[in-house]
Amino acid sequence: MKIETLTPQIVALYYGQQCNVIYNAQIIGQSIRKIDCDVIHWIEYGSIEILPHLRPLSSLTESEARELYEMVTGEKWKQIFEKQADECLPLWVFDDVEDLDIRGIDMVIGNPSAWIHLLSLGFDLFGLIDAGLAKEITN
Numbered sequence: 001m002k003i004e005t006l007t008p009q010i011v012a013l014y015y016g017q018q019c020n021v022i023y024n025a026q027i028i029g030q031s032i033r034k035i036d037c038d039v040i041h042w043i044e045y046g047s048i049e050i051l052p053h054l055r056p057l058s059s060l061t062e063s064e065a066r067e068l069y070e071m072v073t074g075e076k077w078k079q080i081f082e083k084q085a086d087e088c089l090p091l092w093v094f095d096d097v098e099d100l101d102i103r104g105i106d107m108v109i110g111n112p113s114a115w116i117h118l119l120s121l122g123f124d125l126f127g128l129i130d131a132g133l134a135k136e137i138t139n
Contacts, residue, residue, distance in 0.1 A: 003126050006133050008044040010126065011035055011052070017122045020051040020135065054124040054134040064121065072114050 003010065014035050021031050021039065033039065035052065042048040060068075070076060118125060128134035 003128060003131055003133065006043065006050065006052075006128070008040050010128075011043055011050065012040050013119050014052050014054070014122065015040075016120075018053045020053075022049045022051070023047070052128065052134045053122070053137045054129060055122050055137055055139065056129055057118075057123055057125075059138055060123070068114055068117060071117060072111050 012035075017035050018032055019035050019039070021033055035050070039048070039050060043050065115125060122137070124134055124136075129136045
């Protein structure tokens with residue numbers, strides 16, 4: 001999935017994260033503020049554009065990876081296959097839940113609680129940084 005524009009729905013997932021706000025109406029400047037209901041409303045009506053400040057997944061720290069692992073599995077972190085915690089991110093974030101739908105078709109749906117946690121920490125889960133739609137930050 002390639003995202004070409006920030007919709008109010010995507011922006012709402014980053015509620016509380018900082019962003020640059022660019023006022024379209026009269027280009028009176030830009031400010032930095034947190035994403036809130038007003039920002040989402042203004043985006044919906046085309047009054048502003050924003051550049052969210054997000055972290056790449058590569059900036060996941062060891063302690064964040066362990067916390068995420070424990071949250072998803074309910075178990076304390078243990079070394080798996082001699083991999084570091086951040087190397088296991090795809091195993092339990094993106095491929096965690098595999099199931100068959102009613103037609104018997106394999107579905108990989110990941111772990112929604114992990115996604116919500118990563119979004120709350122300001123991680124870019126949609127490739128917005130690479131698309132030029134977000135500013136990369138380190139923490």
